[in-house]
Amino acid sequence: MDDFLKETKKFLEEAGQGDKNLHVVIGNESCDLDSVIAALTYSYFLHKTSASDSIHSLPVLTIPRSQSHLKTDSNFLLCHTGINPDHLTYRDHLDLQQKGRLSLTLVDHNVLVGSNVSLEESVTMVIDHHQLERKPSNKVKLVHDLVGSCCSLVAGILLDSPEFPLTPQIAKMLIGTILVDTVNTSPEAGKTTPYDQEMLGRLMSLILDLDTEKLFDDIQQAKNDVSALSKREILEKDQKQVTHGNQTVVMSSISTSLQTFLQGSDVKQALDSVLHDRKGQCVVVMTMQVEAGVPHREILVYSNNGRITQELADFLETDTEVQLDLQPLPCDLRYSLAYSQGNVKASRKKVLPLVKSFLEKSSVPQDDLYLS
Incomplete structure (x- = not known):
């Protein structure tokens, strides 16, 4: 995946849009761990399974590059799974408002907010686990369920696709995020659904001897470390x-x-x-x-x-x-x-x-x- 992200950023910096259509995958405004990993993994899935060479799929993180240091949990999990954060594309790297031939997939939210509202006509798909605010439309494919993590819904799509080789790297990214979102599947937190449990089981079957307790604790420790932040x-x-x-x-x-x-x-x-x-x-x-x-x-x-x-x-x-x-x-x-x-x-x-x-x-x- 890191090569895909590196090539995508290079494509934007050197070639611009060119003759290609852009399919952008964006998470919600908070750019939390669930949004980041859902956007990265689903965009990579589109890249690997698209039958068209005229469409370039890319994930865009909904914060400026200058705020990337705030996302301590995302930065940890990405580095832990071999992703270089310098290869990510942030909202100030690409002006969506100025790009023609744009299509959008929303992950971890189902309605656009702020200045992005004007991009509504470009939305073609939504993958989300929040309260549904979007009006039904034949133009937008909707994957929606009130599960603990949006990454559980993304995992289901990836796991059920025979065309997509779900690697241990991507499985670990999804597992770590689902664990954080469900507080390590804690019953007291009340966030875990049977679907989250099912996806965790299927993903963990792809990685031998994964210590999920340690993975959760390490991400949580990174998330809680705000010692360098004002x-x-x-x-x-x-x-x-x-x-x-x-x-x-x-x-x-x-x-x-x-x-x-x-x-x-x-x-x-x-x-x-x-x-x-x-x-x-x-x-x-x-x-x-x-x-x-x-x-x-x-x-x-x-x-x-x-x-x-x-x-x-x-x-x-x-x-x-x-x-x-x-x-x-x-x-x-x-x-x-x-x-x-x-x-x-x-x-x-x-x-x-x-x-x-x-x-x-x-x-x-x-x-x-x-x-x-």
Whole structure:
């Protein structure tokens, strides 16, 4: 696969698009491990199985190259499986808006957001495991199931294709990602489905003597190592946003406890910087740590407006659909509310739709919105 990625990047740098059509595979805006590996492996699959020489398949990571150091878990797994991160193509390497003859496959999300919305006409396929927001269309092939990892869905496609030689390298990339997404198939996390288990079994049959416990621990350790990152970079490491009308809530997933994250004098500056750059009104920070195989979650709600903080926090506290089971934690940061989350099965994938529902019902007036 590394040769494919190297050739793809060289093709873009030296030849441009030329006479070839481009089939780009992109993950979601957070560019997390699941999105990265799903995009790389599915694009490689298209490259190997395409019957047409006039189409060039390539994966594009949805962050600028300057942020690649934030993806510590992805960088570890790629290097561990023999992929040179320098051979990856990032969003600032290719202007999708300017490219004609473009087709898109979305992995790990099912609707385009932000500036990419204008590319909707180019979408031909979606592979995703999040709540379905896309309207049915005969023009778009949809592979969708609420499994623990998008890479499980990609694995199913690759494993069921007689034309594709699924190598141990690719199997390990998929296995590592599925393990991280399902918290090593922990029952307490509640993220593993029978399909995830089936795909793990089929993939592991391709690799002799794979120590999955060590693989999971090594990736998790790389993911949790934020010692070289600033508070702002920790927030950017795995970030999404929810927008409705002129209101935006930024959602950051971090792998440290709130107690650790809130230490230091630069926390407020980092949160304010995120609000400013994303033109947001509120930041929701979701934490998850795994101790002795047991996951623990916390939530921080922050805004520059106490009313917005309180309204969103009240909405999450009183929700009866997901039932987060929030218990207040002490927090000295102004306009912030912190909670331990009793329902550890509720990941951002489940909380994000709640935040979207809050924005749709929000009574916060225009004058109260923080848009500076």
